[in-house]
Amino acid sequence: MANMLATDPTVVHRMTFANVAQSLRPLIATRPTHYCTNCSPGGAEPAPILRNQLLGWRITCPVCGNQLRDGGERELPSPFQQYRFAALRGQNLLDDETERGIRTWTSATEIARLLLMRRIPIPIPREHDLWRFRVLGAIIPDLNHVIAEQQENLPTPAKPILPLHLRPALLAGVAIVERAGPEMLRMLRGHMMGDNRVRFTDAAENMIARARRSRASSQMQLI
Numbered sequence: 001m002a003n004m005l006a007t008d009p010t011v012v013h014r015m016t017f018a019n020v021a022q023s024l025r026p027l028i029a030t031r032p033t034h035y036c037t038n039c040s041p042g043g044a045e046p047a048p049i050l051r052n053q054l055l056g057w058r059i060t061c062p063v064c065g066n067q068l069r070d071g072g073e074r075e076l077p078s079p080f081q082q083y084r085f086a087a088l089r090g091q092n093l094l095d096d097e098t099e100r101g102i103r104t105w106t107s108a109t110e111i112a113r114l115l116l117m118r119r120i121p122i123p124i125p126r127e128h129d130l131w132r133f134r135v136l137g138a139i140i141p142d143l144n145h146v147i148a149e150q151q152e153n154l155p156t157p158a159k160p161i162l163p164l165h166l167r168p169a170l171l172a173g174v175a176i177v178e179r180a181g182p183e184m185l186r187m188l189r190g191h192m193m194g195d196n197r198v199r200f201t202d203a204a205e206n207m208i209a210r211a212r213r214s215r216a217s218s219q220m221q222l223i
């Protein structure tokens with residue numbers, strides 16, 4: 001029985017993430033997306049699922065700091081090595097928010113969602129190529145080539161968990177926007193068209209207004 005509990009992902013999920021806010025749950029996978037060669041017990045079949053394996057924003061192991069490995073058959077090297085430091089910063093931001101409820105001027109998760117929205121690049125590509133362009137590609141230009149080459153569709157903002165080798169791009173994007181501040185969100189709006197532009201603008205302006213209000217209230221407390 002104990003073994004069954006440990007290997008059923010839905011049970012692990014319910015048991016270990018009860019304290020994570022509902023709005024942050026989409027970042028938690030329902031099945032393991034990666035593993036750590038140091039921390040995952042070898043030999044056990046089926047291996048028990050560790051909580052860490054469901055954290056959809058991690059690129060390094062939260063226990064030992066090791067680089068994580070893809071849980072599936074594919075073992076692709078990340079094409080985003082040059083963004084490694086920004087990616088680690090993004091990982092910390094998402095970690096702080098999800099695990100400790102700490103935010104900076106805005107929510108790192110909300111930034112991640114905005115970055116996964118579709119955008120229309122200029123010049124406008126052929127219609128059957130439109131699917132691959134996301135806001136993130138405006139910040140991490142290599143993303144467009146990588147996606148075109150690997151024919152890998154990114155997840156939607158509703159479930160922002162990327163395959164491990166692409167994850168550094170999203171994490172770096174989150175870190176870059178967080179550091180640049182509200183003006184960057186407004187700049188990114190320029191890459192959107194139509195309904196998506198309206199949705200993006202609404203979400204971004206909400207984030208900016210909330211940041212302004214919380215800054216104002218913390219200043220009030222200082223007076």
Ligand SMILES: [Zn+2]
Pocket residue numbers: 036037038039040061062063064065066
């Ligand atoms: Zn580890």
